[in-house]
Amino acid sequence: xxxxxxxxxxxxxxxxxxxxxxxxxxxxxxxxxxxxxxxxxxxxxxxxxxxxxxxxxxxxxxxxxxxxxxxxxxxxxxxxxxxxxxxxxxxxxxxxxxxxxxxxxxxxxxxxxxxxxxxxxxxxxxxxxxxxxxxxxxxxxxxxxxxxxxxxxxxxxxxxxxxxxxxxxxxxxxxxxxxxxxxxxxxxxxxxxxxxxxxxxxxxxxxxxxxxxxxxxxxxxxxxxxxxxxxxxxxxxxxxx
Amino acid sequence: xxxxxxxxxxxxxxxxxxxxxxxxxxxxxxxxxxxxxxxxxxxxxxxxxxxxxxxxxxxxxxxxxxxxxxxxxxxxxxxxxxxxxxxxxxxxxxxxxxxxxxxxxxxxxxxxxxxxxxxxxxxxxxxxxxxxxxxxxxxxxxxxxxxxxxxxxxxxxxxx
Numbered sequence: 001x002x003x004x005x006x007x008x009x010x011x012x013x014x015x016x017x018x019x020x021x022x023x024x025x026x027x028x029x030x031x032x033x034x035x036x037x038x039x040x041x042x043x044x045x046x047x048x049x050x051x052x053x054x055x056x057x058x059x060x061x062x063x064x065x066x067x068x069x070x071x072x073x074x075x076x077x078x079x080x081x082x083x084x085x086x087x088x089x090x091x092x093x094x095x096x097x098x099x100x101x102x103x104x105x106x107x108x109x110x111x112x113x114x115x116x117x118x119x120x121x122x123x124x125x126x127x128x129x130x131x132x133x134x135x136x137x138x139x140x141x142x143x144x145x146x147x148x149x150x151x152x153x154x155x156x157x158x159x160x161x162x163x164x165x166x167x168x169x170x171x172x173x174x175x176x177x178x179x180x181x182x183x184x185x186x187x188x189x190x191x192x193x194x195x196x197x198x199x200x201x202x203x204x205x206x207x208x209x210x211x212x213x214x215x216x217x218x219x220x221x222x223x224x225x226x227x228x229x230x231x232x233x234x235x236x237x238x239x240x241x
Numbered sequence: 242x243x244x245x246x247x248x249x250x251x252x253x254x255x256x257x258x259x260x261x262x263x264x265x266x267x268x269x270x271x272x273x274x275x276x277x278x279x280x281x282x283x284x285x286x287x288x289x290x291x292x293x294x295x296x297x298x299x300x301x302x303x304x305x306x307x308x309x310x311x312x313x314x315x316x317x318x319x320x321x322x323x324x325x326x327x328x329x330x331x332x333x334x335x336x337x338x339x340x341x342x343x344x345x346x347x348x349x350x351x352x353x354x355x356x357x358x359x360x361x362x363x364x365x366x367x368x369x370x371x372x373x374x375x376x377x378x379x380x381x382x383x384x385x386x387x388x389x390x391x392x393x394x395x396x397x398x399x400x401x
Contacts, residue, residue, distance in 0.1 A: 118250060151253075
């Protein structure tokens with residue numbers, strides 16, 4: 001079956017979730033919300049899923065502080081962050097392009113990301129574009145850090161980075177991002193050309209990302225889309241094949 | 242909470258500590274790690290939009306955001322509400338977080354008061370209105386025009 005890039009990214013993320021894990025989705029994150037729902041409706045029915053902005057997937061009564069405090073206790077297995085820039089070290093920038101004091105573009109800020117990236121076991125970075133401008137050698141402002149001093153409690157960190165072109169993982173020795181798979185339709189050369197830093201093949205490189213299966217697409221276009229329309233109506237209209 | 246600061250996990254190693262000298266790294270007095278402390282946020286005034294309120298200031302607010310926390314941190318709290326009801330009605334309602342009148346200084350009856358943002362399941366985000374606002378807010382001239390036009394169009398909240 002033909003599929004959209006959103007469907008491929010959601011399906012790839014969903015496959016990571018093990019039944020019983022806790023998946024938390026923040027604001028402006030329709031693709032991760034799709035992934036969480038797809039996992040829940042397929043192989044991980046006993047997983048706990050929280051989606052910010054949803055009534056049905058929000059079992060909290062004390063506002064977002066209750067959600068963030070749960071994260072701060074280390075209770076989330078997955079959370080999803082993005083950035084206007086992501087760098088080679090897995091740092092993200094949600095603050096400013098250019099000098100922070102005289103920015104070319106002022107961005108919305110980090111919300112809880114500077115805590116979540118440290119305290120959520122597996123953080124997936126996602127981005128809906130993949131260009132030299134968005135994947136840079138060094139971010140202009142570190143809103144949240146891919147690595148931190150050993151004196152700081154950090155049970156969590158980067159799991160992988162997913163974009164419309166590829167999936168990248170961190171080399172544990174160097175701390176640098178490396179290529180783990182390339183989505184169908186792109187090559188590792190294409191990915192390198194659109195990345196602002198050297199992107200070697202990871203020792204975990206598997207070649208092509210497995211595209212969404214017919215079963216995954218049926219779920220995505222059925223129950224997942226239906227749920228998503230309640231939270232992200234504009235996305236639900238355009239993102240599915 | 243009446244406390245001057247709060248410890249927060251994470252953050253150390255980011256650029257927050259570069260631009261916020263008031264975010265301070267201290268040794269955890271009860272552990273082996275280092276931890277960041279941040280100053281309390283104490284707003285002078287909070288404006289909070291409620292689903293329902295009574296005339297004493299008791300109200301029910303959206304439970305997915307931190308209005309109840311905000312009310313407890315602020316010097317003065319002004320509540321606007323979709324509906325003004327009797328106290329018994331408020332207590333019987335299951336929707337939303339309860340904020341006690343203890344924290345509230347004034348109540349305003351303001352149906353549609355959250356628009357163009359959404360209000361629970363009562364109404365959704367006014368996308369076209371926000372899109373118009375975003376386009377106008379790109380520079381000072383267009384925004385001044387937008388404000389003038391907006392004030393001319395909308396004499397009071399009822400015209401939403």
